[in-house]
Amino acid sequence: MKEAAMRTLNRQIAIFVACLAFAAPSAAETVGSMTAYQTNIVRNNGGTMNVGAGVELGDQLRSNPTGLGMLVFRDESSAKIGPNTSLTIDEFVYNPGSGSGKIDIGMNSGLARFYGGQVSKGGVMQVATPHMVLGARGGIIEVLVAAGQTVGILRAGRMTCTMNGKRLVITNPGFACTSENGKLLTGYGGIDTFPILDSIDQIAGTGLPGAPGPGLDVSAICASALGGSLKICDSTDGALPGVVMEFPDSLTPPVGGGVDNGGCEGEGCCYPDCR
Template identity: 30%
Template sequence: MGCDGMATPALSRKLILGLLSAAALSLPASAAVKVGEAVEVTLRVTGQDGEIARGGAIHRDERIRTNASGVGGFRFDDGTKLAIGPNSTVVIDRYVYAGGSTAKRLAIGATKGTLRWISGKSDHSAYKIRTPSGTLGVRGTAFDIYVGRNGVTAVTLLNGQARFCGASGCQTLTRRCEVIIARPGGAVTKPRGITRNLGLGVPAAEAFPFLAGTVRVPRGFLAGASCAGLAPPLRNNGFQQPTPSPEFNFPERQRDGRDNQ
């Protein structure tokens, strides 16, 4: 994969304000296929199609990027929820309606950063999440995903089951707070309990900020979910010291059939 293009000077001002950059969109809004909406907005943010507000549409082939303080909450038309953490890039690859409020196919590409997924009403076979290290299939599932800059991928299960397949095989997550790690072209580790050091190149609390409580989760996105292995260490007084949550910023987006990460 290539790298994201640099933000233009005009868009760089938005980065300073804690928002993400958005490149120009080549597809007119009238031609886009709506597949869901934004459900959590705390700041006014604009994109190529204008201001993104609560209830604003998201579309197939749309790319969503956040910077160091950007967080977004989205709900697809089948009820699937997707929260995107800071410094992240996600592409809505496919959405094929099955009729009613279900999807025959819902596929996204997670190429950088952190996301939380909560499955909706569609059959589990409809869901696929692509990462640089492999593909994740879900079964009535909630989980967090981290993708590092070198493509290393970690998945922590919150509910249900998930099966991750890489270049050298597959592993299935069945227990809450289990994690697997995969690298591009390499094997997938066996599931194990999450700990503060997973060998990802960053602390686990940075890879999974929603679980660690260092980034506020959008309302309705399993905000109370936590794993004991990520609990902050005890200080001398015997009490855990909480980490303040950063300002909740909402991202802009870019429509693109493929991410250039």
């Protein structure tokens, strides 16, 4: 009788301990770190980040008008953050043995360059904006979110652009995809469109260390074949207007609308899909 009571008590204790373990909040997962930094980038509306600062799952990173920094993830992928940019680390799964996993980054505004690491080769690395989802398969992609529009430019590797259930796969460096009135368009965007991202030592927009710059220069992409479809390239008296990037409150998946391959043919891109 005593043994049965003792077994019952032990079972109750085990169940209680298991419930406590289930209910206890887990520590936030560190997924990467800030390895280079120039002017202001803040985390979760808090303090300014410095070199070596850890980045955790769920963190929101925002840069100011002269912000510039480099974030490196555990799988050796990275993101170079440009001015007036808002990023959220929504998902990070990495299996070092197989190289598989998933990196999902939300991007509400601004400019960033993403370098694919191990996950981008064996798993899924994607950037979700309010207008489309862009995927990187190895290589390098640049993403601009401004003026109610998203532009993705391939610099190396392969890039997928998904909107309203339709997908473009771009394989030719310099080609880009963009959202335009509910449609998915593509064209040549330029191979060196945003030189602001080419050196972490440059203050935004100047090329010189130590002095704040004017922010983002979009003249290169506006001079490309894709420029005519971009709202940020609308001119006033022949001059580019000032570019103001805001921080939307939330990511809203694109809905409705159609899809257009924008006349893309040949090896530069495939429509609606290719492997």
